[in-house]
Amino acid sequence: MPVATDRPDTLRAREPGTPPRSLVVLASVALVAGTGTAIWLLPSGATGEWSARGDRAAAAPPSGTPRPAASGRRPAVDREAAVSRPSGFVTFVDAARDPRFDLPRAVRTDHVRWFTLGHLTAGQKGCVPTWGGLRDRDGAPVADRxxxxxxxxxxxxxxxxxxSGRELASACTDPERLAAAYRRAITAFGAAYIDFELHGPAATATVRRRARAITVLQREAAREGRSLAVSxxxxxxxxxxxxxxxxxxxxxxAAGAEISTVNLLAPVGAPAAGARLRPVxxxxxxxxxxxxxSLGRATAWDRxxxxxxxxxHGRLTRLDARRLAAFTxxxxxxxLxxxxxxxxxxxxRLLTGALR
Known part of the structure; x- marks a missing residue:
């Protein structure tokens, strides 16, 4: 039961270090207003699958995602933490179809920092990579920049x-020559990372050769005090x-290769579709x-x-771009x-600015 008191002054007294009630009220009002402003700044129309409610930051992991076991031990150091890999917005450059793409100009005017140059496939000589299976490895002016x-x-x-074209690991059946082909391309262009874009199943022998070559190259890089990110x-x-x-x-x-990222190619629906990005x-x-x-991790959003x-299907709209940046x-x-x-x-510029 409540305890009666005849000391009303105790109701008005403050403990030392406690802020005045008026300041507490003002702080609460400011917090509510700030939260409202932050919500208002989210991309308009970002509802359903594109709202914060549906994203990782505000929801439990999707069903089927293994959860890490509770433990008082310090988590192990991630061996890939120091690997240099793309971030923000990455521009893909087709060196065969657009060989004169001006890379330095894109940095200056569009503020792009990361680029991926492709695609290197096997030419007539199975262990010699060429741009799109057509141009020699050194025959694309874009690479000279x-x-x-x-x-x-x-x-x-x-x-x-x-x-299109034949994958190098499929055409070059000698594991050592395959690793040498990758090595020459990486060295010639000073590649910051390498990516393997695959469409359709490959023979078990092809998968093993590729994995073995990647492992060899990454171990070589480690011995030289550098890293080689592979996606x-x-x-x-x-x-x-x-x-x-x-x-x-x-x-x-399982072959010993470190996979830093899995890049998902997701088709986008027609502009007329009201929810064209929801399937993505x-x-x-x-x-x-x-x-x-597949990567042996409890969660893999950052991979x-x-x-x-x-x-x-036409170009992205500004709203599409903002939604993609917000989702990312x-x-x-x-x-992205x-x-x-x-x-x-x-x-x-919108995407590079939003994802910087």
Whole structure:
């Protein structure tokens, strides 16, 4: 029961160090107003799959995601923490179709920092990489600008494989020659990282050769005191990754290779569709537990990159770009890129600014 008191002054007294009630009220009002402003600044129309409610930062991990066991021990040091890999917005450059792309100019005018140059595939000589299977490795003027790109503050990686041509690991059946082919390309262009874009299943021998070559190159880099980030670009659907891609990731990791990122190629619907980006978000969420299991991790959001593919559906709108940037940031994905229809300089600057 309440205790009566005849000392009303105690109700007005403050403990030493306690702020006056008026200041507490003002602070509460400011907090509410600030929260309202932050919510207002979210991209308009960012609802459902694109709202914070549906993203990792505000929700439990998707079903099927293994949860780390509770432990009082200090977490192990992540061996990949020091690996230099792309971040923010990454511009893909098709060195075969657009050989004169001005990399340094893109750094200066569009503020892009990271680029991926592709695609290197096997030419007539199985163990010699060529641009798109057509141009010699040294026959693309865009690659000659890499020195000036680095001087301007940019970085570039190489993409092997791609939607056309024969993958190098499939054509070059000698593991040592395959590793040497990758090594020559990395050295010639001073690649900051390498990516393997795969479409469709590959023979077990091809997967093993590629994995062995990656492991050899990464161990060589470690002995030299540097790192070599390796990513895989894989198509994704509403069901996530194909089973053969999940098996390939597991086999590559089992061979000793370190996979820094899995980049998801997600098709974008027609502009007329009111929710054209929702399937993209759903595909990423479906792929997350699969990527986590394949990489042997409890969670893998920061190991997933997103590349929406615009094929015959027109350009992204400003609202689309803002939603993609917000989705990438809230889920803390590794990076964002695009393929297909080229972005306007305005949208490129919007994305690089939003994801800086």
């Amino acid at each position: 890499l020195g000036r790109l680095r001087a301007a503050g940019g970085k570039a990686g190489l993409a092997f494989g791609g939607p 895989f670009t894989l198509p994704v659907t509403g069901a996530g990754l194909a089973r053969h891609d999940q098996e390939m990731l597991r086999a590559t990791r 978000a759903s595909a990423v969420r479906a792929a997350h537990p699969q990527v986590a299991r 997933i990159a997103l590349t929406p593919v615009l094929a015959g 940031s809230r889920n803390r994905l590794a990076w 890129s695009t393929r297909g229809v080229a972005l306007t300089p305005e949208l490129t």
